[in-house]
Amino acid sequence: MKLTLLLLLLFLVTPFAEGDTADNSIPISPWLRRGRTPAPRRQGCWFRPWICCERQRRPLERRLCCSNRCIDVGSNADNCGLCGIRCPFRWRCCNGLCVDIMWNPAHCGSCDNRCSLGSRCLFGLCGYAEPVSTTPPLLHFPSPACPPPPVHPGATA
Incomplete structure (x- = not known):
């Protein structure tokens, strides 16, 4: 029993040990080495607030950086008009106002x-x-562009 556990452990450890030596022996270009361990790129708009202005899709859209995300404050009920202004239940944000x-x-x-x-x-x-209106709508007929010519008595057509 102990022998089988020892052999199993030996087989599991051997490939990992060989993989480490093989990875360390391959030369890496300086360009790849720089790209391998960079500082993590900062996500979101807190550090780059101008990206919210670049992504406006509609002409009247007004985007601001709220909670590190670009939000359209003209139509978002959780950020209506400005960041953090929340509309009451069943209300909507229309053009930056809760209605x-x-x-x-x-x-x-x-x-x-x-x-x-x-x-x-x-x-x-x-x-x-x-209530439905009981009176019929008033119909307006267009007036003629030119008045009809006058009729003279005794004139024959």
Whole structure:
């Protein structure tokens, strides 16, 4: 039993010992040696805040470095307008302001979805549960561009 454990241990240790000597005998170029043990590259935007400005995809997008990540503060509910400003539950960040999209007629159901004049925003829907108008809409016929020529009495056509 002890002999088999000793032989098993010997077989396990032998390949690792040979691998170390083989790796140390291969010459490495100075260029590879410099790239092998560099200081770890700093990740994120804390040390390079300008990278947030380079990656703007939309014209009105405003990105800031928040918690070492580039965040669009115009639409992120956890960083609305500035880093760390969190919108309340069920509210959304629209253009950097926290708005309640369930009741706001300028942002009804989603950002920048405006209800028509006189229509209310209820539960995120424009005109929800409003009475239907019983009067027909007024029809406006376009006026002719030129008035018709006058008709003279006694003129024959």
